[in-house]
Amino acid sequence: MAVSTVPVSTVPKRRSSALQTLGLGLFWVLIVVILLYVLFPFYWAIKTSLTSSADLPQTALSFFPPKPTLENYVTVFTTPSFLYSLRNSLVVAVGTVLISLVLASLSSYALGKFRFRGKTALMYIILGVSVFPQIAVLGGMYTTIQTLNLYNKPGGLVLSYMIFTLPFTVWVLTSFVREIPTELEEAALVDGATPLQTLFKVLLPVMMPALATTGLLAFINAWNEYLFALTYTSDDAARTVPVAIASFGGGSQHESPFALIMAASVVVTIPLIILVLVFQRNIVSGLTAGAVKG
């Protein structure tokens, strides 16, 4: 009896630990599969960008670049229209971030700390604008931009980008301002500070983390925008990186110089990836704040 009970009681235990090891192994396989899935397309782009255009037809399917070369990167950085597009994108994205942060700081102070009639209605309108399909204003805005003489100018893109950066920035900053203790503001008002002084000298320093997060997300959105950039620009004077990359090589799909396109793609993506990795905590919190709050 005693002899027979020993195996009976140990077998399930051994099986469960074997199962656990198996489970852990499967788990690691799963992690590796996810990593491969998520990173492979980017790896493939880097690999292609390191292959010379002449060799590409022969070596397109090999998993490593047989003769790594930087010639595509040299070509990309000596193509004037690509350099112009980098400059335009930088101007547009920085301009969009600065203007939307200034406007949103002012209005989030009003929405977060003041009581007035029509506030809820205004919040509804701002939320409504944030889900506006860009296509709904594409035609109407075309005439506005032409009337203001902003067609094919970075200013025209900055103005049009307000439709998606401003509502988001106002939302997130408002929910942040609301959490700032009212005592801080009252103390400043008692000391005789004007509302603008209160905002810039007292509240803004406290708001820095939220400003950084929303500014970063606005930058990424402006840097990546395509539909307006495609429609409201016509040449190197205002064309941004996404438009340049989408139209790289121009002609038919078969003749598209993919090695060059991949090099340009890697060039414009690396700064974004670094930015995202450095600020990943801010970005995750900003995304979830934006999604949960509206």
Next chain:
Amino acid sequence: MAISTGSVSRPRRRAGIETTRARTAMWLLLPTVIVLALVAGYPLLRTIYLSFTDAPLNSNSGPTTFIGFDNYLFKGEDGTWTGLLVDPVWWTAVWNTVKFSVVSVVLETLLGLMFAMVINSKIKGRGLLRTAILVPWAIPTVVSAQMWAWMYQDNLGVISQWGRSLGLLEAGQSFLSKTDTALWALVAVDVWKTAPFMALLLLAGLQGIPADMYEAAEVDGASKLRQFFRLTLPLLTPALLVALVFRTLDALRVFDMPFVVKQYAQETMTMSIYARQNLIDFGTLGYGSAVSLLIFLIIMVFTVIYVTSLRVRFD
């Protein structure tokens, strides 16, 4: 007297402060309101107006006349109906968009949930995984479209090569160039790009579930599977719904990725692509505005349903 003036003047002073505060708030909001009116309000009103006209994009090409609902539906002299509502290409675009949105959002949710649960488990390497899944999200949409267009390329694309070795494709064919698989090839790109975003939203929801609830379930002898369906899923539902709605709104508006990869090809034409083709390429601002307005209404109906059913709170 003194008492009555006191009681009269105090409310008046308080009202004065309230009025001043309200006026200050108005000045603070003014720049934002002006900009939003300029980029959203006015263009939207203009789109509504233009949708009832035959306006051309280039104002030099002719005068604009008011034509009522003719852009939407119009009975010709020979008794045939024309207009947006009977345009087969529009309905193809609608159907494509719906198929694209439903399938990609469902797949993104399932995949995102899996990513989120793996990252949320107490295993080594999850930090690395969380960082890695941010990469597809960080890549600009146009860039990721080009990257996938290259992998889908007819002869040299690596995915076409896999398709050939699996016997799914013939030489010179790709999932993108075959009309019956093109839309699904684009769904794959969208899923790859946005499942990580979904995972981040769901991860926040998962981390909000207190650990002692799992301990209690463990003590009660609930299996992992049971814990998932009875504990994780119900508690995750709010986060799941919000993420689902956001992704659906995005998917219904999709333009960039299918346009960069397939331009105006009908098998992958979405509502937004159809609108832009009419607005800009065909230069029919009036008809294109009718399309835009219809898209706007579809999105708004969806949003209203969402706001009311989820009871989004504002204050």
